[in-house]
Amino acid sequence: MARNDKSIPYKTYLDENEIPRQWYNVRADMKNKPAPLISPADGHALTLEEMNPIFCEELNKQELDNDTRFFDIPESVVDFYKMYRPSPLVRAYFLEKVLGTPAKIYYKFEGNNTSGSHKLNSAIAQAYYAKAQGLKGVTTETGAGQWGTALSMACAYYDLDCKVYMVKVSYEQKPFRREVMRTYGANVTPSPSNTTQVGKKILAEHPGTTGSLGCAISEAVEAAVTTPGYRYVLGSVLNQVLLHQSIIGLETKAAFEKLGVKPDILIGCAGGGSNLGGFASPFIGEILRGENNYEIIGVEPASCPSFTRGKFAYDFCDTGMICPLAKMYTLGSQFIPSANHAGGLRFHGISPILAQLYADKVFSVRAVEQTSVFEAAEMFARSEGILPAPESSHAIRVAIDEALKCKETGEEKVIAFNLTGTGYFDLVAYEQYNNGTMTDTIPTDEDIARGLALLPKVGNE
Ligand SMILES: *Cc1c(COP(=O)(O)O)cnc(C)c1O
Numbered sequence: 001m002a003r004n005d006k007s008i009p010y011k012t013y014l015d016e017n018e019i020p021r022q023w024y025n026v027r028a029d030m031k032n033k034p035a036p037l038i039s040p041a042d043g044h045a046l047t048l049e050e051m052n053p054i055f056c057e058e059l060n061k062q063e064l065d066n067d068t069r070f071f072d073i074p075e076s077v078v079d080f081y082k083m084y085r086p087s088p089l090v091r092a093y094f095l096e097k098v099l100g101t102p103a104k105i106y107y108k109f110e111g112n113n114t115s116g117s118h119k120l121n122s123a124i125a126q127a128y129y130a131k132a133q134g135l136k137g138v139t140t141e142t143g144a145g146q147w148g149t150a151l152s153m154a155c156a157y158y159d160l161d162c163k164v165y166m167v168k169v170s171y172e173q174k175p176f177r178r179e180v181m182r183t184y185g186a187n188v189t190p191s192p193s194n195t196t197q198v199g200k201k202i203l204a205e206h207p208g209t210t211g212s213l214g215c216a217i218s219e220a221v222e223a224a225v226t227t228p229g230y231r232y233v234l235g236s237v238l239n240q241v242l243l244h245q246s247i248i249g250l251e252t253k254a255a256f257e258k259l260g261v262k263p264d265i266l267i268g269c270a271g272g273g274s275n276l277g278g279f280a281s282p283f284i285g286e287i288l289r290g291e292n293n294y295e296i297i298g299v300e301p302a303s304c305p306s307f308t309r310g311k312f313a314y315d316f317c318d319t320g321m322i323c324p325l326a327k328m329y330t331l332g333s334q335f336i337p338s339a340n341h342a343g344g345l346r347f348h349g350i351s352p353i354l355a356q357l358y359a360d361k362v363f364s365v366r367a368v369e370q371t372s373v374f375e376a377a378e379m380f381a382r383s384e385g386i387l388p389a390p391e392s393s394h395a396i397r398v399a400i401d402e403a404l405k406c407k408e409t410g411e412e413k414v415i416a417f418n419l420t421g422t423g424y425f426d427l428v429a430y431e432q433y434n435n436g437t438m439t440d441t442i443p444t445d446e447d448i449a450r451g452l453a454l455l456p457k458v459g460n461e
Pocket of ligand 1: 117118147235236237269271272274345391392420421422
């Protein structure tokens with residue numbers, strides 16, 4: 001099949017290495033489009049010209065494009081993908097046996113690259129477009145460290161400077177992640193720092209703070225717009241990131257087609273929404289076009305329940321309240337979740353695409369507690385051998401729950417989940433679980449109300 005043959009619009013194009021040659025943009029099939037990013041000053045939808053000083057130009061075009069169904073993946077990005085893609089779709093025979101379930105469980109394993117997570121799929125694309133634009137470097141934030149690691153790897157490949165603002169608590173508690181990033185050549189600053197105006201302000205107002213993702217975003221954006229030749233890049237939430245991550249779902253769909261198997265349930269954990277969106281969107285496209293039916297389930301931590309207890313409203317993506325507003329399910333930009341070990345799921349908001357699809361009831365979401373998540377992680381590690389990331393283990397939890405339901409009903413459902421990464425840098429969390437000292441903290445209704453009371457008026461009136 002010709003690589004860029006677009007005559008069959010809904011087919012996945014695989015090359016001889018079985019790597020898709022195009023990303024899929026689910027927005028093209030959405031009747032209700034996701035709400036645009038708007039200005040916090042007066043609520044107008046941001047234009048390409050306004051976005052270009054902050055983000056890379058080609059990525060902004062992808063961000064604003066609600067109509068193009070497929071985007072060609074640049075040749076050089078495909079070459080990079082070949083190092084670790086296609087990622088395996090694995091039948092979890094041993095887990096099925098341990099559970100004694102008639103269900104068939106499959107997982108798509110995105111942890112088979114050195115950065116250890118699916119985030120590399122978008123990092124390499126974003127670095128490519130930054131380089132193609134002739135930029136000198138990019139800035140970003142990282143919480144748990146997976147995104148920063150992925151971006152550092154991608155920037156090393158394209159010889160770009162990479163400035164990472166790392167949430168201070170992670171910088172101190174996860175020195176190994178920090179050193180991986182520095183080995184790939186990134187410059188890593190603990191956030192909040194006194195290298196930016198917003199960082200200085202946060203430090204003055206909250207001396208001794210250990211930082212938050214939202215605060216690191218504010219610093220990274222400021223550094224990008226004040227340093228010539230730099231732009232800001234983001235590892236989740238944005239439309240463009242879901243677009244790049246669609247490679248996960250396209251490969252999954254192609255593999256299932258090859259096996260002659262149709263999945264009944266698709267499960268992904270939800271932080272900012274990029275892996276869930278990327279894994280599920282080709283299947284969601286089929287639902288939206290009325291071609292097929294699947295049950296799609298997002299899984300979030302009970303300690304940071306954006307979908308299940310948040311509000312569908314415009315909100316800041318950052319604590320510093322300097323970024324554009326996005327319409328999403330949010331707990332409020334000032335909401336600080338309790339110390340939860342799934343760092344990648346601690347964001348107060350969610351992708352606007354997923355927010356709209358959730359509002360339209362295309363998929364459902366469950367909130368799970370962290371001790372039950374680690375119980376699932378342990379069961380998975382002991383049966384399938386892979387040490388899963390705490391984030392990924394949220395999806396494992398619900399896959400196991402669904403498989404146990406099948407055990408009761410005798411149904412032979414096909415359950416597929418996205419195993420987003422490995423947990424080698426999360427061993428302090430495993431240690432707590434193994435020692436029996438891990439706890440579950442769920443925000444009270446008052447905590448939630450306090451976060452929602454601070455939503456901006458702009459966009460919500
Ligand atoms: C970042 C991360 C997540 C959550 O991010 P999404 O954008 O919601 O996918 C999940 N798993 C791993 C391993 C991560 O690094």
